[in-house]
Amino acid sequence: MITEIRSFAETDRAALRELFGRAGQGSPAALLWGHQESEAAMYLEPYMSQEPDSLFLAVAEGQVVGYLAGCLDSSTFPSERERMERAIAKYRLVFRPRSAAFLARGMVDMATAAVRREPTAGGFDDARWPAHLHINVTPRARGTGAADGLMRRWLDRLVETGSPGCYLQTLAENTRAVRFFERVGFTRHGPTPPVPGARRGGRPLHQQTMVWQP
Template sequence: MEIRHFEAADRQELRELFTRASEGSPVASLWSDPESEASIYLDPYLDLAPESVFVAVAGGKLVGYLTGCLDSSKFPSEAERIERAIRTYRLFLRPTPARFFGRAMVDTLAAAIRRQSTAGDFQDSRWPAHLHIAVAADARGTGAAAALMDRWFARLDENGSPGCHLQTQVENVRAVRFFTRMGFTPIGSAPLIPGMRYQDERVHQQAMVRPGEQM
């Protein structure tokens, strides 16, 4: 298993892995349009923070990746990236994405009526860095995910980061267990993620944080 920095030549294979690595998880597909989804959760990191993107290679193939950002305040928010994708790909004019966003609006309205919170960007200067990680199903259990995280932690320490956060789903039990083993702890409530469903059930966001070594 080799863990290395992302290279420009990896982009196409990484784009294919982006779709494959999420299979079977609550975020397997938000609205069944990999290109627009990658424009939110993959491409901005390759374009704006390539030095914080790491890949796991086994048998000459990419089997996992980690995208990150040292200072989330200097990176476009998830909400901004989603709004840009909606405009660029005209998602409201496509049947499947339109159904997703319609369901999201209904969920948001229902939560407002019940005075319940909904998921959003995490903002706390104590944990300014953030990450996303994904490993292909056939590489899970091989140590690829832990190796990617260790490489990311080394980058945080080298840059004196006070801490890191991530956002996962309560229903993604495997991921929560993994992040806990890697030193992350849950923080805050678990608000509804509007529009998202997993096994026909609503999905909830869980923020998790890990302090830097100097803390």
């Protein structure tokens, strides 16, 4: 499979929205709250609107098979918590059984952690690593070089813009992703607190923060 890496264009919006639902299949992240529109509103839509120059696509045989959504300065971007709150309100997630179950578990997890004075997963704010990214490729594009190409394009942009560093957050249980990020130059950073509400096989999932510097 020969993959082209190119910049996002406004005409790509529909293809990216369609891709979003397929790209995470088979990963632990696909087991969160299970509502595609609201998840896209958090992890894709804002980047198309606010950081289009930091959004790159992998295209093979005329089809979009992956994307990388980046942000050069996270302080200028709505936080994950803000985006989550908007999604909950807009898509009425408390009235959707699977989403509501996730949110209820999350509230219980946070309350329990507060009582025990234990940390839970959350945002990341460190001036050494102001940029961040999300990357997704379809199952059929994994192992084809699509993810490598997207990451090279993003890291080149960071160097070109003089960024001091970049972070990402994934799940510690997503060992394939963690190995990939380490291979392209990211290192694990900090603890791996549980993600409120997230389960796999009944067991909590944990947040892994990773960082990169030029």
